[in-house]
Amino acid sequence: MTSSGEPAVLSGETAQPAAAGVGAGNGAGGGIAQDLIELDHGTGGGMSRELISELIAPRLGSVHHGRMEDSAVLGIETARIAITTDSFVIDPIFFGGGDIGKLAVCGTVNDLAVSGAVPRFLTLALVLEEGFPIVDLARVLDSVREAAEQAEVSIVAGDTKVVRDGEIDKIFINTAGVGELAPEVELGMARVSEGDAVIVTSYLGNHSIHILSLREGLGFEERIASDCAPLAGLVQAMLDEHPDHVHCIRDITRGGFGTVLNEVADDVGVSIQIAKDRLPIQHETAMAADMLGVDPLYLANEGCLCLFVDGDAAPEILEAVRSHPYGSAAEIVGAVHGRAESPVKMQNGDGTDSVVEVLYGAELPRLC
Amino acid sequence: MTSSGEPAVLSGETAQPAAAGVGAGNGAGGGIAQDLIELDHGTGGGMSRELISELIAPRLGSVHHGRMEDSAVLGIETARIAITTDSFVIDPIFFGGGDIGKLAVCGTVNDLAVSGAVPRFLTLALVLEEGFPIVDLARVLDSVREAAEQAEVSIVAGDTKVVRDGEIDKIFINTAGVGELAPEVELGMARVSEGDAVIVTSYLGNHSIHILSLREGLGFEERIASDCAPLAGLVQAMLDEHPDHVHCIRDITRGGFGTVLNEVADDVGVSIQIAKDRLPIQHETAMAADMLGVDPLYLANEGCLCLFVDGDAAPEILEAVRSHPYGSAAEIVGAVHGRAESPVKMQNGDGTDSVVEVLYGAELPRLC
Numbered sequence: 001m002t003s004s005g006e007p008a009v010l011s012g013e014t015a016q017p018a019a020a021g022v023g024a025g026n027g028a029g030g031g032i033a034q035d036l037i038e039l040d041h042g043t044g045g046g047m048s049r050e051l052i053s054e055l056i057a058p059r060l061g062s063v064h065h066g067r068m069e070d071s072a073v074l075g076i077e078t079a080r081i082a083i084t085t086d087s088f089v090i091d092p093i094f095f096g097g098g099d100i101g102k103l104a105v106c107g108t109v110n111d112l113a114v115s116g117a118v119p120r121f122l123t124l125a126l127v128l129e130e131g132f133p134i135v136d137l138a139r140v141l142d143s144v145r146e147a148a149e150q151a152e153v154s155i156v157a158g159d160t161k162v163v164r165d166g167e168i169d170k171i172f173i174n175t176a177g178v179g180e181l182a183p184e185v186e187l188g189m190a191r192v193s194e195g196d197a198v199i200v201t202s203y204l205g206n207h208s209i210h211i212l213s214l215r216e217g218l219g220f221e222e223r224i225a226s227d228c229a230p231l232a233g234l235v236q237a238m239l240d241e242h243p244d245h246v247h248c249i250r251d252i253t254r255g256g257f258g259t260v261l262n263e264v265a266d267d268v269g270v271s272i273q274i275a276k277d278r279l280p281i282q283h284e285t286a287m288a289a290d291m292l293g294v295d296p297l298y299l300a301n302e303g304c305l306c307l308f309v310d311g312d313a314a315p316e317i318l319e320a321v322r323s324h325p326y327g328s329a330a331e332i333v334g335a336v337h338g339r340a341e342s343p344v345k346m347q348n349g350d351g352t353d354s355v356v357e358v359l360y361g362a363e364l365p366r367l368c
Numbered sequence: 369m370t371s372s373g374e375p376a377v378l379s380g381e382t383a384q385p386a387a388a389g390v391g392a393g394n395g396a397g398g399g400i401a402q403d404l405i406e407l408d409h410g411t412g413g414g415m416s417r418e419l420i421s422e423l424i425a426p427r428l429g430s431v432h433h434g435r436m437e438d439s440a441v442l443g444i445e446t447a448r449i450a451i452t453t454d455s456f457v458i459d460p461i462f463f464g465g466g467d468i469g470k471l472a473v474c475g476t477v478n479d480l481a482v483s484g485a486v487p488r489f490l491t492l493a494l495v496l497e498e499g500f501p502i503v504d505l506a507r508v509l510d511s512v513r514e515a516a517e518q519a520e521v522s523i524v525a526g527d528t529k530v531v532r533d534g535e536i537d538k539i540f541i542n543t544a545g546v547g548e549l550a551p552e553v554e555l556g557m558a559r560v561s562e563g564d565a566v567i568v569t570s571y572l573g574n575h576s577i578h579i580l581s582l583r584e585g586l587g588f589e590e591r592i593a594s595d596c597a598p599l600a601g602l603v604q605a606m607l608d609e610h611p612d613h614v615h616c617i618r619d620i621t622r623g624g625f626g627t628v629l630n631e632v633a634d635d636v637g638v639s640i641q642i643a644k645d646r647l648p649i650q651h652e653t654a655m656a657a658d659m660l661g662v663d664p665l666y667l668a669n670e671g672c673l674c675l676f677v678d679g680d681a682a683p684e685i686l687e688a689v690r691s692h693p694y695g696s697a698a699e700i701v702g703a704v705h706g707r708a709e710s711p712v713k714m715q716n717g718d719g720t721d722s723v724v725e726v727l728y729g730a731e732l733p734r735l736c
Contacts, residue, residue: 042622044622044627045727046727046728047728048622048623049631071450071451072451073450074450076444076447076448079443079444081441082440083439083489083544085525085544089531115439123452125455125544126455157451157544158453159453161457163537166534167537168535174544176493176525176544178449254410263417358413358414359414360413
């Protein structure tokens, strides 16, 4: 709506841990009177203000700077910034390894991180369905706070809309992010070339398999959690140690590894060969994918990167990645070659190759 | 998803005007084959990519920088930035004076403008319902482009999600914005004080009345258009001419003028008196509000500001505002006084005063 000038941390209200006390008058010590979101929480009057000041701002705690619904004024220390946005419409909203709140922070932080930027500021826009339980909103906000703390980003501006029962499914979240880029950082597809090695930083497909299994009640959700994680620390550690040898980083999300490889090969005008037996895929993930009729190459992750790095430096970079908690399963899985008839090929390990196609749409699992 | 390094304008594809030819194979000269949005447009594969490269990017034309779905790397010329976000869930999505696309640009541009920032970059996140007509999407994107051109902002990052039929109402848009702030600009409630004059820059309530009348088919929608407009030019013109005398600017949106006044009086610890007969309200708006049982003081605008300015400089600032196309109906409507029992009072013109209350929720018209 408007600006209050300099951002001010909303003071005095320490975030409470998500506990059973939330809801039913929203726990002891103030909070809001309702148990469910009402349309009037979105009309911009006293109830809107109360929702923000009594629930949203306190739950976000120290990661919240500025006034929600306002434009925040912030200092910036570099002459280059990275900007990104992502909407999160996942179903179910709570899952093993995270929820829509954690996802909304990690997804946008990771989009910034792969550009080489240090994520600094996030906006948080909530669209809530009338009747959404306040206790669930509190839980999502706690996850936003925890993920933002871990990623060291501040939530600087927000917006809350309420739509009629049935107009959305529970809650949608949009986050946009701004990061600071050091002058010397230049990552991008333009730097990918023949001789680069391809590294995958984590197990492929775990986020998709967890969500799909949870929806279908297949039982794999107990064994395979979502890999949802903020990866800016991993990226910055790599860039610190290997400033010149990391050429391009892609976040493996919707579309999966197969789509990333095809996009890069197509845009750069090269071909990429990967080896099937080098791909980090967990046994349960492969089993579940088989049962669901999906290919792990096209499954989404939320905490897995694809790196294009200098071929000679690749073993050293692999070690650096593996020393980070979110990179322990990393593998060198392929290499970049000159332009070829099939942009992306996979060696199957039995002497045969197969083409990793661009999937058009219908064959890809839908997570939202 | 990831960054391609420096932003690159998608080249060569000039935006077409919204014409009957869109849809049905999306008009001549390429485009996408479908007439309706399908779930597969959101899975991150070839169909997603095609939607972006064949429809979204070309329609955005020259205002589109960077790769949609990516984090864009951008140069910034100041050490202070303003950041904001807003989700747009309006029903109906097309209306007189604009549509959800224009609104999504103007709303966020105005949030930046009132902080004193020069709006520079927007993100554009679309959530589309399966079955949404491509021709409508093209029309919305054309409005985004036109509004962004007028506001001189670039769309630098985007995201497109598709949800099942019935999971949202047609289309939701989130925009986040980044603006540059000159070092000397300091606007905010902290600068509001006794003796300030209150200026309203346009007719109150027209956006709400248009939308409510359109929904109910009352006929006023023919005579009262939405005032949706980008106001950064108006704000910068004022700041150029009166750098020290403009103290605080608020965008009169959800909650209306009455809510803005109460928020400022409450936060600053002052009282505000307005004169009913000075309020710029069009006759038809007053009639429609009466018929709908709503008070124009609490109706939303999308192109109207509330200014708190130095009392002595107010007449001169009023002239400056009126000389701008979006400020021609501006009026000095009140003044800031010391703390009083009722934070906001209105002189009714018949010797009586009434209190302008904080409305809690239910009494406020719901636009989304």
